[in-house]
Amino acid sequence: MTQVIERGAPLPSAPQARAPRRSPAAAACVLGGAVAAGLGLGFLAVLVIVLWISSPYPDSGPGGALHLAAGLWLMAHGTELVRYDTLSGVPAPVGVTPLLLVALPVLLMRRAARLGSASGVGAGPDTEAEELLPASAVFSAVVCGYLAVGALATLYAAGGPMPADPISAAWHLPLVAVCAAGGGVWAAKGRPAGSLPGWVPAGVRRAVARPRYALALRSGAAGVLVLLGGGTVLVGASLVWHAGEVQSSFLTLTGVWSGRFAVLLLAVTLLPNAVVWGAAYGLGPGFAVGTGVAATPLGFAGAPALPRFPLLAALPPEGPGTPLTWAAAGVPVVAGLVVGWLAVRRAREVSYGETALTAALGAVVCGLAMAGLAAASAGALGTRALAAFGPVWWQAGAAATGWVLALAVPVAVGVHGLRNRPAAGDAGDAWHDSGVRELRWAVLREAALPIVAPASEAPAAAPAPGAPAAPAGPAEGEPASGGPGEGEPASGGPGEGTSASAGPVVPGASEPVDAVGDGEVPGGQGGVEAGPLAPGVVGARVLARRRPEA
Known part of the structure; x- marks a missing residue:
């Protein structure tokens, strides 16, 4: 409906944008x-x-x-x-x-x-x-x-x-x-990975945007996963080794099924804590099982006042360490190798110093993550003798950083050198360099193009053997006589760049390349013919030619 506005009445105001x-x-x-x-x-x-x-x-x-x-x-x-x-x-x-x-x-x-x-x-x-x-x-x-x-x-x-x-x-x-x-x-x-806020200095924003930080974060996270995987292996092996003590502790805590189910639930929820403790054990500082009592690969000293619990029954025996406990040091060794391998960028322009710095940053990330996990998994279960349980966070973080830093940096530098080394026997020669190789192949492709004549410039195909030759009429713009046209060689004479029995000239070749026709044996003598050859190249016209009879 049309709205009627009386004379002198105020005009309706435009609709305002509604606030969100x-x-x-x-x-x-x-x-x-x-x-x-x-x-x-x-x-x-x-x-x-x-x-x-x-x-x-x-x-x-x-x-x-x-x-x-x-x-x-x-x-x-x-x-x-x-x-x-x-x-x-x-x-x-x-x-x-x-x-x-x-x-x-x-x-x-x-x-x-x-x-x-x-x-x-x-x-x-x-x-x-x-x-x-x-x-x-x-x-x-x-x-x-x-x-x-x-x-x-x-x-x-x-x-x-x-x-x-x-x-x-x-x-x-x-x-x-x-x-x-x-x-x-x-x-x-x-999951945006945008730049830092505007109040951060521009130099800091440019520095953080470099690829080394993302690579260091990934390599450090991989090192943490390796350490936790090694801790899982150590805990599982210890549970299997002390299977009798673990079973006895589980069965003697309570005799009813509801109580055993509660103990089983508590043990399952504490398994990630045990994995972190196993990783700290492999790093060297170990973990505390009471005030003044620590379990390390070098030994288990002190008299721990431990409650009866299945996970605590899998602790290593008291006394000095053995070669079996010393083998736990292989966990941080593997973590350092993994961090060093993953800290190498595949770009050729990266320097050795950049690679070493990336590996060092990965070691710092690994150490910080292990320190946080150790702090989250430790705590107190009481007072006096039970006031300290689990690894000390700063010791676990420092040990993880030291192990990974000592191994990751030389491994990263070595891997970087192996990936960028020249080919064997060509030291100092740029022939096998990737950039030079690409240029060389480009030049060879350009030189091979004139071998096959384009379809637009190819002459008419010759008649098949035994078929009557079609009369060649004069082309448009050419004389009616059989003489040569403008810019065209005389009949029977060689043309520009070609001969009576030769194909196009290949750049760099001393002699022209013979063109082989369909149904003709290359290099044959006396006009001996054979069956058809393989089909021609797709996209190019193969010209059938006959050798002149002697």
């Missing part, structure tokens, strides 16, 4: 973070309730089980718990975090951040423009929702048998949430 409404999407991200925390709490609560129901001697009611589930959820973030019901009456800290349990909140938080980053996609162009949040807003909203539930869980666990240390929860919980949410948002945005 981001509050629904932000609320959805906050709710997603809270749901991620709730799912982790619910999973552990169901597991603890099942174990409590199946236990023949429960220590507390269902409320105590739920409080314990909240404490375990906080422990999965690295928070230290406090145990008050001790024989001495002194509160004992429990700081060894099962690393497998950490995967639960990390995966849930990462999934919540990815879903929050993808909110609004597929709902139409207008909805997407209004509800799709930037990465910083998604990150902040998801972290806020997660930490809100974490604060409530900390308050709830304070009334249970193993409350969380408030100071430890105040920084462990945000650390895990921030790292997991950042990884989820980064993955949702396509």
Whole structure:
């Protein structure tokens, strides 16, 4: 319908652009973070309730089980718990975090951040423009929702048998949430590897953009994987070697199936810790099994006050080391070789100093990663003799850096020299250099082009033997007589660059190349003919010619 505007009435104003409404999407991200925390709490609560129901001697009611589930959820973030019901009456800290349990909140938080980053996609162009949040807003909203539930869980666990240390929860919980949410948002945005922010100095941005840093990161990560793989081999071999002690420890801890199932679950969640401890054992510093007691390849000194547990029953025997324990040093040797091999770039213009620097940076990355893993896997299981368990983080990091640095740098330099060495017997000759070889082949291809005449310049094909020759009429622009045309040689005489019995002249050849016709034996005498030869080259016209009779 047409709108009628009266005379003197004000004109309607143009429609203003509607401000984007981001509050629904932000609320959805906050709710997603809270749901991620709730799912982790619910999973552990169901597991603890099942174990409590199946236990023949429960220590507390269902409320105590739920409080314990909240404490375990906080422990999965690295928070230290406090145990008050001790024989001495002194509160004992429990700081060894099962690393497998950490995967639960990390995966849930990462999934919540990815879903929050993808909110609004597929709902139409207008909805997407209004509800799709930037990465910083998604990150902040998801972290806020997660930490809100974490604060409530900390308050709830304070009334249970193993409350969380408030100071430890105040920084462990945000650390895990921030790292997991950042990884989820980064993955949702396509894993961008863009430059640093604008406030970073330009020199630093240019330096970080160099390929050496990405290569050092990859080679250092490969070294960490090799160390962890070696730790897995050491732990598995020790469990098999002490299979009798491990079985006896597992069976004597409890006689009911629910208790044995709980012990098995705890041992499985602590297996990644044992792998890190095995890697630290191969590096040399080893790991502590109590205050003043350390297990190293050189020996196991001290009198450890260890509780009965299947994983602790697989420790090496007390006393000095043996050649079997010294063989654990092969783990960091292999890691150093792998880092040195992967730190070499395949570009020929890279210098030896650049290759050595890349290998050294890979060793630093490997050392930092091992230090972080050692710190995360260690902790206290009590007071006095049980106050220290696991590797010392700075010793494990320094040993990993030293081993890899001592091996990776010479290996990288050697591999770089082998890849860029000249061919055998051609030292000082640039004939086998890749650039010269490409130029040489280009020149040979250009020289071989005139051998085959182009189709547009080729003369008419000769008639087959025994067939009547077609009368050759005068071409357009040529005289009707049989004499030679302009620029054309006389009949029977050789033309420019050709002869009566020869083909085109190859550049660099002293004599012309004979053209071989279809059905003629090359080099034959007396006009002896044979069967047809192989078909010609695709895209070129093969001319059939006969030798003149003698």
